[in-house]
Amino acid sequence: MLETNSPCKITLNGQDYVLWQSASGEVSALNNVCPHMQAPLSNGWICEEWNTIICPFHAVEFDGSGRLLRNDEWSRVPLAEPLELIIDGDFIWTYGGFEPRLPIPDLHRKVASEYEFLGVTAQRSIQSDFLSSLMINYDHDHQNGTHREFFKVKSTRSTFLEKDGVYAKVSQVAEKDDYTSEEIEANPMLGAIPEVMNNFLEYVFPSTQFFCLNSPDVKTYQGHILYPETENMTKTFILLYAKFSNSELKSIMQDSLLNAASIVVQQDADCLESLYPRQKAKIHLPNEEIMFYAEELYKNWNHSLVV
Ligand code: FES
Ligand SMILES: [Fe+2]
Structure with a gap:
């Protein structure tokens, strides 16, 4: 479902995220809100050379851990918010930032x-x-x-x-x-x-x-x-x-x-x-x-x- 080098937006628990996959199969995910002026990163594009996502508004660039790339230098701390993923074969799972309560099924x-x-x-x-x-x-x-x-x-x-x-x-x-x-x-x-x-x-x-x-x-x-x-x-x-x-x-x-x-x-x-809204069943x-x-x-x- 995830194409190569093509941003994909998902919504989970009221939050939008962007996922993308590099040509080598590495999958990244960030909160979809750009930390500059809140453009949706999923409308942006992928830089194949650095495996970064580029914001559609002012073309600011982030890697999968949310670090900013500017003038060939990475920010020390992540500025965009990463979403933790669990990759299991062809399946991508996430707890959406919540503490895991149930295991990933096999x-x-x-x-x-x-x-x-x-x-x-x-x-x-x-x-x-x-x-x-x-x-x-x-x-x-x-x-x-x-x-x-x-x-x-x-x-x-x-x-x-x-x-x-x-x-x-x-x-x-x-x-x-x-x-x-x-x-x-x-x-x-x-x-x-x-x-x-x-x-x-x-x-x-x-x-x-x-x-x-x-x-x-x-x-x-x-x-x-x-x-x-x-x-x-x-x-x-x-x-x-x-x-x-x-x-x-x-x-x-x-x-x-x-x-x-x-x-x-x-x-x-x-x-x-x-x-109609749920009520207690009578039958x-x-x-x-x-x-x-x-x-x-x-x-x-x-x-x-x-x-
Ligand atoms: S809003 Fe993303 S670079 Fe400005
Ligand atoms: Fe059905």
């Missing part, structure tokens, strides 16, 4: 080493608070409404296979109606979904849900990543990994899989953005235990944060 690296990466999809900012956006990923009853036309689910039974702190594995048995040949032609991946799906999900609270679709033709590991941009905005994207039973299927299904993932997120986002559905587990983790995590 599941992502494991999936990346075992499956083929098909691409990033469904990148968007959802106008919804983090908890609501998180809970829809743990909500095993919403496919009957939110995704009814796409998945044609008749019934779902989800159960915990494993629950260990922030890690959980859930099995999902879902029965669905058949797709018409027109629907499959428009979206070839639908043809790979069996009538009774035996899927499972691996969760690492709070950032990640891997949805694993098991079919004889393809096994996907669809990583839904979430983080709070602001109090009312949640960023999401999907890292799609898969294993195909033969390589021909990959060329037929790759685009369709990426497209399907993006439709699902679009449907979730439309739903989240339409909700309960069969698979909500999984959602309450996430809500509980959120409450404990939130209370233990040092703000």
Whole structure:
């Protein structure tokens, strides 16, 4: 997602940062506010020779630790504010300046080493608070409404296979109606979904849900990543990994899989953005235990944060 020598702006916990990657793969991150006259550094450009970012307003130059470079000399102290990153294989993590409370998960690296990466999809900012956006990923009853036309689910039974702190594995048995040949032609991946799906999900609270679709033709590991941009905005994207039973299927299904993932997120986002303010539920559905587990983790995590 991070191109070479191209500044990339991210928003996390109400703060804007700029990230960039040098040709040799070194990744740097600074607070996006230039300490001179507060221009957004992400609108600037990268000096490849020094691996510095240059402010778009007066062309002042900073390295990844925030030091200023002027007349071939570095400032002794950082003037721009660096953001601490943890690089783990292809993944860039950060605690956003907070004291770490949870470890960096190793599941992502494991999936990346075992499956083929098909691409990033469904990148968007959802106008919804983090908890609501998180809970829809743990909500095993919403496919009957939110995704009814796409998945044609008749019934779902989800159960915990494993629950260990922030890690959980859930099995999902879902029965669905058949797709018409027109629907499959428009979206070839639908043809790979069996009538009774035996899927499972691996969760690492709070950032990640891997949805694993098991079919004889393809096994996907669809990583839904979430983080709070602001109090009312949640960023999401999907890292799609898969294993195909033969390589021909990959060329037929790759685009369709990426497209399907993006439709699902679009449907979730439309739903989240339409909700009225949360109240205590007066009705309960069969698979909500999984959602309450996430809500509980959120409450404990939130209370233990040092703000
Ligand atoms: S505002 Fe950045 S150099 Fe002036
Ligand atoms: Fe959904």
